Amino acid sequence: MIDESSKQPIDLQEGAFSSHGKLDGKRVTVVYTMYNHLGDFVVIGGLLKKFDLLEVEFESLVAHRHSPYVPSFDGNAKDRFFNIASIGGFLGLIAKLRRQKQQGRLILGIPMAPGSLQAFFFFWILKKLGALTYIVDFNLINADVLTPPRRRYLFDRHLAQAAELFKHPEWMEDTGMPLAIAYPEIPKSRSSRRIGFFPWSGRGWLPEFQWPDSRWLDLAKLILKSPGFEIALLGKDNDFAMFEHALRSQLPEEMRRQFVSRPAASVQTLVASLRELDCIITVNTSALHLAHALKLPLVALCGSSAEFWLPEGDHVRLVRDTKGVLPPSDQYDHDPLQPSLQRIEVSEVYAAFEELSQRAHERLVAKS
8 A cells, every 4th residue: 555645745737727627638648558468459559549530639648568569550659659668668758758747738647457556556656757647547546536437348448537537428429449450451252151269368378268179169060050151260379270170170071161260470460360250259368359349240258357358339249157156357367266268158159159140140131
């Protein structure tokens, strides 16, 4: 806990307020933290692109740690992303923020993950160095400003927070998350419906985050019973070739022709493969967020991941482990009391897929 008596008095920037009781966006800078995983970039990069599309007046910056995805940002990235894991990036961010604060700007620090202690102490250091005005959080009591979470999914939550801070409720009229990665248009010329499988998790060493290979196989057989479907295996995991061979070799001969592989050499090729799909079935990982940004119908297998990583929408179906005793967290621990992918049955996933496919078909018929 931070000693409340040790907090420095806030040097309030009067110029950051308008006469109507709103923050003057032209005199406010918001700094977000971001980890180095692809899913983090999809969410925070999508948030920045959303701000650009909304033509907000405040400046939005990102402090990250060696994120390899920043160069692929589809938008204005100049002087916007700072790699604070490097001396140049850390000092560059401090110099920019201190200069802005001295010019009368209000500097807000907002962690990507709610209640992040690492982000809190990073912003606390910035305050001590005269580079930050307020630490803003959803639920961390030591923050200077608390904005209760209004939505579940992390992108929606941050967008609602911005709308609340700057008193622009109209920003929530369209909560669609744009994809912050440039991608080419790919026309679909197939008559069959392609269903993507993405079984890879960044926490694959933990059984709670793995759905057994035998269940992926059984699910593939159920889907491929229909000649109108094909399955595409996506990803770039080190075990891709072995997993692909295991599934293909155990499929009946007539189904193998309906099974294709799409290894991804880059984020762009992964996005291109996703755009060829009619639906994706995935664990809670980067492909989930990419598919959500593309408005691709998706079925997500949810194990022990924090709820704020789960998107919402008519195109989303979540399959949860209902046998978990405790609510899910975001810890990298083996805890049998928390939800686990190991306890999700094939029938549950297939039921979600069928229901989503039927809804998608009804929408297509309605449009025609």
